[in-house]
Amino acid sequence: MNDPLLEMQEVRKSFPAAHGSVEVLHNVNLCVYPGEFVAITGSSGSGKSTCLHLAALLDRATSGWVRFAGHDVSSLDERDLCGLRKQMVGMVFQNYCLLPRRSVLDNVLFRYRYVEHHREDAHASAARSLEVLGLQSMADRPVRLLSGGEMQRVAIARAITLRPRLLIADEPTGNLDRASTDVVMACFRQLNQSGITILLVTHNLELLQFCTRHVTCRDGSITN
Amino acid sequence: MRALLCDVWDGIRSQPARAGLSFIAIAIGSAALTILVAVLEGLDEKAQRMVQQLGADVIAILQQHSSKEQVAVRLEDKHATLLAANLVNAGVSTLRVSRVATRGTIQSLSVIETDSELMRIRRWMLKAGRFLDEWDLHHRERNVVISQSLSQLWNWKVGDIILLERIPFRIVGIVAMGGDAVESEIGNPGLLLGERAVFIPKTVHQYWETDPDSLNSGVDAIFIQVPQHVPLSKIVAGGQRLLTQPGYTIGNVSWVTPDTLIREIRNLQRIIGFTAGSIAGLCLVLGGTTLLSLMIANVRERVTEIGLRQALGASRREIASLFVFEACCVTGSAAAAATVGTHLLMGLGRKSIPVQLSLGWASIFIPFTVAVILGMVFSYWPAMSAAKIMPSDALRNE
Numbered sequence: 001m002n003d004p005l006l007e008m009q010e011v012r013k014s015f016p017a018a019h020g021s022v023e024v025l026h027n028v029n030l031c032v033y034p035g036e037f038v039a040i041t042g043s044s045g046s047g048k049s050t051c052l053h054l055a056a057l058l059d060r061a062t063s064g065w066v067r068f069a070g071h072d073v074s075s076l077d078e079r080d081l082c083g084l085r086k087q088m089v090g091m092v093f094q095n096y097c098l099l100p101r102r103s104v105l106d107n108v109l110f111r112y113r114y115v116e117h118h119r120e121d122a123h124a125s126a127a128r129s130l131e132v133l134g135l136q137s138m139a140d141r142p143v144r145l146l147s148g149g150e151m152q153r154v155a156i157a158r159a160i161t162l163r164p165r166l167l168i169a170d171e172p173t174g175n176l177d178r179a180s181t182d183v184v185m186a187c188f189r190q191l192n193q194s195g196i197t198i199l200l201v202t203h204n205l206e207l208l209q210f211c212t213r214h215v216t217c218r219d220g221s222i223t224n
Numbered sequence: 225m226r227a228l229l230c231d232v233w234d235g236i237r238s239q240p241a242r243a244g245l246s247f248i249a250i251a252i253g254s255a256a257l258t259i260l261v262a263v264l265e266g267l268d269e270k271a272q273r274m275v276q277q278l279g280a281d282v283i284a285i286l287q288q289h290s291s292k293e294q295v296a297v298r299l300e301d302k303h304a305t306l307l308a309a310n311l312v313n314a315g316v317s318t319l320r321v322s323r324v325a326t327r328g329t330i331q332s333l334s335v336i337e338t339d340s341e342l343m344r345i346r347r348w349m350l351k352a353g354r355f356l357d358e359w360d361l362h363h364r365e366r367n368v369v370i371s372q373s374l375s376q377l378w379n380w381k382v383g384d385i386i387l388l389e390r391i392p393f394r395i396v397g398i399v400a401m402g403g404d405a406v407e408s409e410i411g412n413p414g415l416l417l418g419e420r421a422v423f424i425p426k427t428v429h430q431y432w433e434t435d436p437d438s439l440n441s442g443v444d445a446i447f448i449q450v451p452q453h454v455p456l457s458k459i460v461a462g463g464q465r466l467l468t469q470p471g472y473t474i475g476n477v478s479w480v481t482p483d484t485l486i487r488e489i490r491n492l493q494r495i496i497g498f499t500a501g502s503i504a505g506l507c508l509v510l511g512g513t514t515l516l517s518l519m520i521a522n523v524r525e526r527v528t529e530i531g532l533r534q535a536l537g538a539s540r541r542e543i544a545s546l547f548v549f550e551a552c553c554v555t556g557s558a559a560a561a562a563t564v565g566t567h568l569l570m571g572l573g574r575k576s577i578p579v580q581l582s583l584g585w586a587s588i589f590i591p592f593t594v595a596v597i598l599g600m601v602f603s604y605w606p607a608m609s610a611a612k613i614m615p616s617d618a619l620r621n622e
Contacts, residue, residue, distance in 0.1 A: 049620065050616070053615070053616035053619070056535065057537060057617040058534065058614075058616045058619065059614065059615070066284060078539065078540065079539060082534075082537050082538070083537070085535065085536075086537020087537075089535075091535045093532075095528070095618065097528055097529070097531075097532040099234060099529075100235070101234055101238075102230075106230075110536070111536060113227055113231075113533070113536060113538070114533070114537040114538045114539075114542060115537060131295060135391055156302045166267050171617040171620075
């Protein structure tokens with residue numbers, strides 16, 4: 001088997017609180033291999049979002065170690081972490097996090113905001129992403145005029161336009177109806193089949209049918 | 225840069241009312257500052273011009289005409305002779321001003337009775353012909369030299385004959401005294417700061433004087449050109465000592481040096497600088513605090529966007545610089561609009577504004593720079609707080 005793309009070992013994460021600190025993750029061990037589509041489920045407050053933020057290199061573990069694409073995350077400084085995040089990680093959020101005053105294409109191009117790029121290459125890649133998500137006809141439309149499902153597809157297009165090694169989705173269908181959920185999940189499956197590794201956090205157990213592996217987060221620990 | 229400007233435009237559009245308030249407040253402050261700088265620069269230019277017109281190394285002793293007693297001990301030629309004899313290497317010249325009617329005009333002229341040294345001491349430029357010389361003085365020639373402004377006003381040329389109190393005089397030279405007339409602001413015509421004047425040899429004034437009091441050797445001003453490397457203050461002190469000798473004591477005179485000439489202007493500059501500067505400063509600080517509230521609200525309401533940017537790879541510095549740049553764009557554009565508007569209004573209403581204005585680069589550059597610095601200062605704290613937000617916390621805020 002290949003080396004894991006993401007590896008967490010004995011990871012603990014605490015947050016400061018009024019009386020000392022609260023440990024949200026205890027001894028988490030998780031490996032995600034290239035090409036996998038892993039779903040993390042769990043109840044609210046179980047620590048799955050914290051786990052996701054560690055995986056997305058948005059936060060650092062209090063103890064234990066996190067390895068991403070061969071890099072020991074704890075030894076990276078802020079700049080290297082930003083560099084890894086912008087080149088290798090794509091993120092999709094429950095509330096889409098789009099720029100409402102901009103067009104669909106501009107929102108996808110926003111992925112290049114902090115990445116050195118050629119304008120033509122970026123436009124071509126953004127157009128390809130929109131095509132994959134079936135949004136090419138809406139490229140010039142302001143995103144505020146789109147439906148929830150369409151907005152989430154724009155968010156996915158933005159996340160994949162740089163061809164990330166790991167696509168992280170935090171409750172991507174949480175605000176969508178059944179039909180839109182199916183469309184979005186079909187997109188995820190298609191992307192996974194094209195070789196993108198996906199880490200999905202969801203409450204919705206029906207989505208597990210789209211995934212290749214399922215782990216559960218309970219009381220700050222992960223079980224396969 | 226284009227991406228950054230797009231981000232800034234989005235940020236401003238997300239809070240149009242607050243951004244508008246900040247814009248207006250900064251614009252008012254910048255307009256006040258623009259006017260202040262224009263007025264102070266105008267006064268400065270005026271001071272420089274007055275010094276230039278008097279001569280940086282020239283001292284003037286002016287007779288003050290305020291009462292009969294003082295006229296009795298007025299400046300005379302003998303004082304000038306005493307000064308010339310005792311102040312080594314100093315040039316000394318005298319003049320006497322009278323108003324004389326001339327045919328063909330409705331105005332009277334300032335006729336300056338003087339010697340051949342005046343033009344050299346005051347460093348005026350000869351534009352045509354020559355200045356009065358010793359021959360003119362000795363032979364009481366009816367020759368005149370006119371100022372350039374007078375030549376331009378009445379189209380007089382060298383060789384023309386003019387009538388002063390029905391007595392014909394020949395124009396032998398035209399001299400440039402520099403600038404517009406400002407003597408009225410000093411209150412003493414003896415200074416000759418850019419006056420429209422006619423110069424005649426001081427030996428010929430008796431041609432038209434009928435008043436026996438005037439037929440004496442009284443003068444209105446003595447000019448002393450200070451030798452190089454000698455401080456003006458030293459010559460003033462020496463001259464004042466000389467003019468207190470028995471038989472030479474004079475009454476009401478004022479000693480004018482470049483410093484004393486511009487002292488009033490400097491005082492005025494200080495007063496205007498303090499009062500108008502305080503108003504402009506208060507307006508700008510008010511604008512700055514409005515901007516601060518805008519930026520704080522902006523950061524609070526854009527936490528998710530900050531998280532998104534961090535998720536897309538933005539560093540803390542890039543997040544902070546986004547908010548600082550946004551604030552600087554608001555303040556900079558407000559200052560630019562205010563400066564352009566104020567310049568247009570001042571340019572249009574220049575004639576009806578009672579003070580001299582200088583609409584130079586300083587009145588553009590200073591308000592703009594102050595506004596941009598204000599933008600940096602008042603956005604620093606919100607920008608730093610934005611940069612300190614942890615990406616995970618920002619995205620949880622979603």
